[in-house]
Amino acid sequence: MHAVSDAAVYTGRAAVRAGVLVTGTEVLTGIISDRNGPWLSEQLRDLGVDVAMIEVVGDRPADLLTALRHMAAEGVAVIVTSGGLGPTADDLTAEVVGEYSGREMVLDEALEERIFEILKPLIPRWANADPAAVRAANRKQAVIPEGATVLEPKGTAPGLVVPPLEGAVGPTVVVLPGPPRELMPMWRDAVLTDAFQSAIVGATVYRREILRLYGIPEAAISATLRAADEAGIRLAELEITTCLRRGELEISTRFEPAAAADYDALLTFIDKHHGAHLFSRDGSTIDEQVAALLLADQTIALAESCTGGLLAARLTERAGSSAYVLGGAVVYSNAAKSEMVGVEPELIAAHGAVSVEVARALADGARSRFGASVGVGITGIAGPGGGTPEKPVGLVCFSVSYAPAGTAAAERVLTRSTQLPGDRAAVRDRATTVAMHLIERLLQGDSD
């Protein structure tokens, strides 16, 4: 489903590499999913630091220590850890990092006082909490490797930047708490420290650009990239990743500022070959584009059968969407199709509920019932049941129609029938993407 294209050319390792070490038994065991690793990875890349690995380990000191040594052996300049900074006995990251770096653990009394000031107002909220016990537990959080730079807590746990010992070779370790809302601002503080800046000296700052295409197979892009190479565009200067996502193709390119002309040449080449499919040159998503078009004085209404409200949910995901989404009808039964948006029972009898004719009637019916300028109709077979040889699972019919609000007859219509791959969830999700692209084309002036 996802693939890095043939044309992805790594221009050799970046001068500065990093490892991300996520700790926590609840992450390792799959109870909660980690968001910190990918986030830190993106942040590091934007600083020109290449992430070599993300490793998740449980709350066992031996596993933590082994992971630190493994990353150091790979030559990383920076290790960023997340988690394990709480007051309880199993929160051991600071101590293990101290051991790893060969630094003695010392109590920072001023830090202890600052943490206590944070905790004090919280104590009355804890039933049975003994202030002295709380203070003792949190003294632990003020015991840090000697010589480390402290990152002030955003919750109650301080972070650390721990450089290698004077004269020693090895990575600088940035120690951050697990909760993302603490980790994110503390990461920004960490980046500003002298210790961190010294560690990443020599990192190249890259540019990243994203293109999005729709309605084109990945193989066609691979062929185009090969052709671009043959045409003399220096792809070796560009790190290109292609990825299929929700039925769209994303081309992400990372390059040094000096290679900007190569990137521009590639963009022109792709535009020449696939201009009709290249819907985003600036990384904007189809959701953003449709929202912007609708905000320009349009309103929209939907009648969904097989997507069961997913397209309405997708359109209303955006803050402010109430300005242009008037509403929708989820019309699973034939009776609901007629009753809610006025599809003639005879039309359903003649063509079947899953047909372009009914999709068209759903679009017009939604538009007129809600008084919107844009109407969308979707009807199909999401599966796993309900398929026939003529109308197999995955067949979805779409129609989008436009007329100034209050006008009965459509001025412009796009109607399509598509066979979508995958299981029920994939068919439903993919159908919303097809609909978003039809809406965009309709709003750009296209018509059948």
Next chain:
Amino acid sequence: MHAVSDAAVYTGRAAVRAGVLVTGTEVLTGIISDRNGPWLSEQLRDLGVDVAMIEVVGDRPADLLTALRHMAAEGVAVIVTSGGLGPTADDLTAEVVGEYSGREMVLDEALEERIFEILKPLIPRWANADPAAVRAANRKQAVIPEGATVLEPKGTAPGLVVPPLEGAVGPTVVVLPGPPRELMPMWRDAVLTDAFQSAIVGATVYRREILRLYGIPEAAISATLRAADEAGIRLAELEITTCLRRGELEISTRFEPAAAADYDALLTFIDKHHGAHLFSRDGSTIDEQVAALLLADQTIALAESCTGGLLAARLTERAGSSAYVLGGAVVYSNAAKSEMVGVEPELIAAHGAVSVEVARALADGARSRFGASVGVGITGIAGPGGGTPEKPVGLVCFSVSYAPAGTAAAERVLTRSTQLPGDRAAVRDRATTVAMHLIERLLQGDSD
């Protein structure tokens, strides 16, 4: 938000450990998020295999090889890899695993033929695709380490189970493709192979039981677990993890079969203290419970404002839901509330669109317009805009009503107003959970 409870007691390392190795530059760089690592971790735990680490690396052979060696050095019996099995040159996992295990790469001609049979019907859909070129690219996928067990493709990529060489000591490597809908069934095939079963000999098979509670804070469960401990229930025999998820509290307990009596005692204790909140004793989800209740001769229709179709999408996510979901209306505008489900404009004027009165009218209106036995109305302020001091962001009003289909007056009604925490996406998602629990209680016979 998530926490392993105080009572979580790890009973020491299992005899058999595993590592999970996720490959893919697009995962490492945060472009897409990994779901395979946590899923495989849970699957392994259910087999009594303890996951020591999850590591994510990019598509670089050297990094892959290093990660395999690092895990082997940690003494794992099994390594499961995901990704890097596609037809393109940068998909290298099979080859690297071959090198790691010291096995020669050989072409499996029968496998090549089977892959070609899968590809053949797809070729006409690729513009400009030369069948011979496709065939050559996919021959690569049939080149496998000698002596490996092949896992038949669910997409186009075969998986592998690669044991250590005869007489050698080391982990067995299970090689799976990246797309979850291929990985999941192929994992089940892998578990059944002799090579895999030999690798995990000695693993203790644990039981896992899941309880679900609704409407109770996590702190209350922590206190109950402490009380259970004091009451003599041997929690040390049980590995208990509590987790807040989508507004529900999940208690997952893993234990050796010999500790079944301790688990039963704990269940009885929790039931005694929180019976009214314990909605699932067998791990079943609220979605499953509502679906089962609706299947027993009920039909449902919805009128959603702030959730914008999310509840309809959630209910229709399940295969076969068309048997009981008649439909829904997404009624963002006041005009749509009146036009689509007959809410009196005077009622909106008197109480405001976000009010229990309007929620009640939406529920009754949905029920009667669609001719369903159950009606649901949701209206609220998802934010970030639209809040007032009296009706802040996060305020959501719900009503569910029941009457035999075709009856106008409701026989039973539950109406609630709740202040939900979090951002727009969290409020919308949480609101669907509140609605699901109200539907369940209504179908169980509750009424205001």
